[in-house]
Amino acid sequence: MALFYNTGDSIVQANFARNSMGADVYLYLPGPSLNVVDQMDIYQRGVVNVAVNTAYPKVKPHWWIGMDLPECYDDNLFKEIFHKVFRKGYMFEKIDGMPLCDYPFTYFADVSIPRSGIMDMFSRNKQNSPFVWFAHTLGVVLHMLFWMGSRRIHFVGCDLGGSKDYYDDRILAEPFREKNQRLYKKQNDYLKQVHFLASRFDIELISCTPDSPINQYMKYLSLEEALRQSVVRVGKKPQKEYLHIKQIRMNEASKNLKHIYWSDPIDLQEKGIITGCDKNQEWMLQWWWDNYHEHNRYPVMFADFGMSEQGLEWCRSHGEVISLSDIQLDAWYKKPIAMQRTRFKKTIWIDLDAEIRGNLNELFTVKGFGVAEDAPNKFAVVDDPVNSGVVVYEHMNEVVTKWAEAVVGNAGYYRSDQEILQIVLNIHKIRPTILKRRWHWLRLLGDNPQALIMHWTGGEGKKVIRKQITDK
Secondary structure, three states, X not given: OOEEEEOOOOEEEXXXXXXXXXXXXXXXXXXXXXXXXXOOOOOOOOEEEEEEHHHOOOXXXXXXXXXXXXXXOOOOHHHOOOEEEEEHHXXXXXXXOEEHHHOOXXXXXXXXXXXXXXXXXHHOOOOOOOEEOOOOHHHXXXXXXXXXXOOEEEEEOOOOOOOOOOOOOOOOOHHHHHHHHHHHHHHHHHHHHHHHHXXXXXXXXXXXXXXXXXXXXXXXOOHHHHHHHHHHHOOOOOOHHHOOOOOOOOOHHHHXXXXXXXXXXXXOEEEEEEEEEOOOOHHHHHHHHHHHHHHOOOOEEEEEXXXXXXXXXXXXXXXXXEEOOOOOOOXXXXXXXXXXXXXXXXXXXXXXXXXXOOOHHHHHHOOOOEEEEOOOOOOOOOOOOEEEXXXXXXXXXXXXXXXXXXXXXXXXXXXXXXXHHHHHHHHOOOOOEEOOHHHOEEHHXXXXXXXXXXXXXXXXXXXXHHHHHHHO
């Protein structure tokens, strides 16, 4: 896991990876010039403030990141209510008798030596990819910001030298000052390479540090002017070219292309349902079927995402099984490919964790490609996210085709098939038919007795399903 936290019962991955942060980032480092920064001036709408190491307490940021021993930092840091990131190995380090992982909003970063140098900062963009370690905190910070979707990063207090050691009154002994100077030179060379590569991925690095060596290759703006531009910029929608550093494209996964096809249009049935399952989800099959069958009699197809033989046997006894064994993709990326194999003129895809509470006749009236809005989604990669848990579509629908092709080319670069669908709709400027909210009601909105389909998403939703199964 790249970034995680301790709940007390388990270690949980923190899913902050995304394709565009949608805000300018101001990175505050503890160089001498940080001394002139007024903390009251830097809190502007449309910007994210990130402090590195001892830039706190001069700056109280939205995110703080430090890879040194916890004892190196201000005592008040640990109780602050902003996001704090420490190195993985310090999770159980005691601070005032309490493990570091028990302090509020505290996360831990997994780091490893890069295999391809600086390029790994751009290629390691999955939720579980460890951050690169170049023997300095700055490398981890920048990789984390790229991973979070930062597209415009401003460097403040990045003096990399100067007449003083830091912005405050700390003074280094001579041997340590020499070591710091060597580190500054190393970091300057590192930033020069990062700046060159970042431009290839439409990431802009800007200096807001006067008289810094980084100004020789990096655009310079005064902090005041940079903040002014950021405030103006926040009123505009994110540029579409920032959707992802790789964009939608076909890649080396072309071996899966031959599996992207629609079922034979001859002798299609009028209406039917498709769902998908792997061996880890088989425990929900009977629950899903009982809810569905109580109100509906449409034929059902089950997509095999890696079921056990016992699960397959159960599905064959309740409907038709779609085999996807030849497709080299993780389970849920196969969804749009399975949807193409439909044997129906009009199909409704329904996720296995969705509780069907009524007759689905209404949904079959939807024209074109129908999905629900994903309003509670805080990590959406586009302005108007949709939820792919329930999809209504017609045979040979172009959206499903584009979605399947995009999955083949981009599985692994995105968190889910749903994110890829969102990008496809956005890039191709397709406006889907939006389902009535009560037709597909999401758990994050709270239970709704009037919902036609109640979608129990996430770990908390699975707890509800297990309780329903147990209480039955």
